[in-house]
Amino acid sequence: MMEVLEKWYRRYLFEEESILLLVLLLISVALLMTIGDILAPLLASLVLAYLMQGVANLLQRSGLPPRLSVALTYLIFVGAFFTITLLLLPLAWRQLVSLAGELPRMFDQGRQLLVILPERYPELISANQVNQFVTAAQGELAGVGQRIVTWSLAGIPGLFIIMVYMILIPLLVFFFLKDRETLTQWFVSMLPAERPLLNRIWREMDQQVSNYARGKVVEVMIVGVVSYLAFTWLNLNYTALLALLVGLSVIIPYVGATLVTLPVVAVGFFQFGLTSEFYYVVGVYLAIQALDGNVLVPLLFSEAVNLHPVAIIVAILFFGGVWGLWGVFFAIPLATLIKAIINAWPEPSDTPEATQQETL
Structure with missing residues (x-):
């Protein structure tokens, strides 16, 4: 067992910066689990x-x-x-x-x-x-x-x-x-002078998360405003509440759209019954979701986060369980951070010692 741990340590924690990054990650997780609500x-x-x-x-x-x-x-x-x-x-x-x-x-x-x-x-x-x-x-x-x-x-x-x-x-x-x-500058002064690993992680995070976060803000505003105008035009009750829910649902991919469908359909059904107005409400709502997924998302997120749907759902479940509602909102950026760390984490072949051994 000790040999396995020693090999794992030599493979992934052979640099000072790797150990520093691991310590920062452990501290961050501990803070979120203990005083995350205070730091919100x-x-x-x-x-x-x-x-x-x-x-x-x-x-x-x-x-x-x-x-x-x-x-x-x-x-x-x-x-x-x-x-x-x-x-x-x-x-x-x-x-x-x-x-x-x-x-x-x-x-x-x-x-x-x-x-x-x-x-x-x-x-x-x-x-x-x-x-x-x-x-x-x-x-x-x-x-x-x-x-x-x-x-x-x-x-x-x-x-x-x-x-x-x-x-x-x-x-x-x-x-x-x-x-x-x-x-x-104050935060950077506490880090090592040579930090190629942290620089690689920051470059990937800054490129992907900035596009994702700003795109999401625009998407929430567009979907929310269009939903409000559509529901008002259809004379649907509780237009502001439902439009707010539909707009915020895009923050949580896959899960959000599924959850918000129930209140929209329920309000439309109990207000109009099985009439043409009810089918108009359902059709307009599905059209908004379809246009959001097939037109708006490709336009806004052409260079955004590239995460598998399974990874997104797992991130929502995990960070939501650890940090509650805030964890659900920040699940995608946190999952992107983990992906950036995995992609940037140095392998033994990246070190000068390993390159010299391969040359010999």
Whole structure:
């Protein structure tokens, strides 16, 4: 056993930089698992600043001075941030509360439809099975009501956390944009002077994750706005809530689109029934998903992350289990980081000693 471990150590940890990278990875995982929720505003601000830095670079290439570019970029960010937090999210929350109030009526309609099934398809489902399902669904519906009451009672601490986020995140983004070079130099000063491995990883990460993250922001905005306009045109209820869900669903590939289909179809069905309006809603929603997957994604992500679908799903499950909702949002960048580390990790043949032995 010791010989196996020694061979593994000599193969993968033969450089000082490899050991440093392994230690940084272990520390990062430990921090995410222990105080990830506490660090969430810092990491979210860092990601937002990283995204907005692309806007600042674009303004600089247009001929604006660096300070003016950063100032305009920050004004754009602040405007978008407070528009979402003060207008869009409260509207979506009000519609969510209204939808929760409509659940009993929707449940009664669904129960009336289920009662008919044993008469039409007695060989597939029995009345006893329908009663058991209805009883279980009633228990779940009561649980949803209790959770909503609990959220209402816990509204003051939640409101306090939201206020802290609304103050802390714009402030951190400002300093990350303003003092980017100073903070980068401070972090780099703690690393070894010779760091080819870290440089290779950073180049791959910067190229792929920047394209992916900025492309995702554009995709969320386009899909969300188009969904809102389409649902409004179809007179669908809870348009802001459903459009927000559809827009955010593109952040989680494969899984997100599957999950958000249920509320869209359910709201359309209970509002219109099996009428032409319901089929229009389903058709328009499927058309949005098809155009997103076949037109928008290829245009935005021609040079983005190249990960297998299985790797994406595994990353979502793993990081979501380790870090909760934040882990789901950051699953793709974290999976890209792991892929970049694997691709850049030096092999024994990359070292001067191994090259000299091969020459001899």
